[in-house]
Amino acid sequence: MTLSINKSFFYLLIITGLMSSSCEKYLDVKPVKTVVVPTKLKDLQALMDNYDIINQKYPALLELPSDDYYISSTDWNAAWITERLNYVWDKDVTYLASYKYVYQIVNFANVVLDELESGKFDQFKSDPEYQNIKGQALFCRSFAFYHLAQLYCKPYGPTAGDDLGIILRIVPDIEQKSVRSTVKQTYDQIIGDLKMAIELLPSTALAKSRPNKAAANGALARTYLSMRDYENAGKYADACLKENGALMDYNQLDINAFPPIERFNVETVYYCYMDYISLFFDPSGKIDTTLYASYDAKDLRKSIFFFENGDGTQSYKGSYDGTSYYGTLFNGIATDEMYLIRAESYARAGNTAAALTDLNKLLEKRWKKNEFTPVNAGSPTAALDLILEHRRKELVFRGLRWTDIRRLNLEGRNITLKRIIDGTSYVLPPNDLRAVMLFPQEVIDLSGISQNPR
16 A cells, blocks of 8 residues: 555654654654555554553643642742743643653554554454554553543533543544544543453553553543543443452562562553653652641551651652652552542442442551551441542552542532742632643644633
């Protein structure tokens, strides 16, 4: 099959890595007609195994505006301007890196899906390898769209059919006109891709950096939770846990190690992490003092997740990335998150006993040996409050808090965020327009799409 200039150009960008360059350099590259293109299934698998793109580029912008950490005025003044302004929810600030990196994942997945449907591989459509690769591409595209939706869409609600969503790029044609979908269309695409991926993916992947059935179920659970569709969130969390329900016993970890948690541990269902932002980490990023004080002295997470800075403050070390470089924040799918989603679903459905069973199963693995007393609740509402409390403690710095703030504020939780810099107080009230990020100005200029309101 002869490739079009557009498609050839796109393959060249992938092969040479130019898509990780600046927007200006991206636009300066000239199309060419003759490039190396995939001819075998293993070539397509190689694209999905591009670890630098597929597993390392999720948006740290999901953590930057959250309330799990704080920085001093001195560190704020020394920070890069874009990080500094996002930290205080500036109404005009944008952040190109996170947007660009996530669409790279989308683009890689689209090339693979387009090639699979090109006719060249029709003889392999019933082959497990073909189905696996297609499932991986669908998973990666939908997981990327999910993350973009948490930044650039309003939280899913009654007006989702009218609210503006993201650009749903589902073909590898760089000249296709960019149009914003609705929020409902965005989530319909995510859910549709993931449900297809479940049918195609194997139960066991060759590596945890590749998705499997459990990962797709887990991503669906996370998606439905963000939509506040708690019944389906629980359903898919349960499906994930039936594939893999393992939990680490934190008593077996070395609390003095750095890092204390290994990469690809038994709880990891799908491995990926966020791009780097310096403000999160020692010596700048300090754990919110109220959050840190909320951990019980017998709760091993207090020592596993955090370390003392020597000045009475604490910083984070508990990423499931499992490397000594603490600039890498894991935000993949893990079983602890699934137990908490299923527990929340049970509580919201009025099943207090089942909710507490899941919560206690998790907490017992986090408490000092022989010192755990199961938590109790007299009502589904009390159980839900406990689950949300431990959700924040368990999933700190996973890229999930921002989504939780947005969805819970739609339910009247009234989570107000505050910063104080050089004596000036900055506040983000519940459901503020600034809880939806602005698209990078470069994207607006190039595409002409509508910007989010302020």
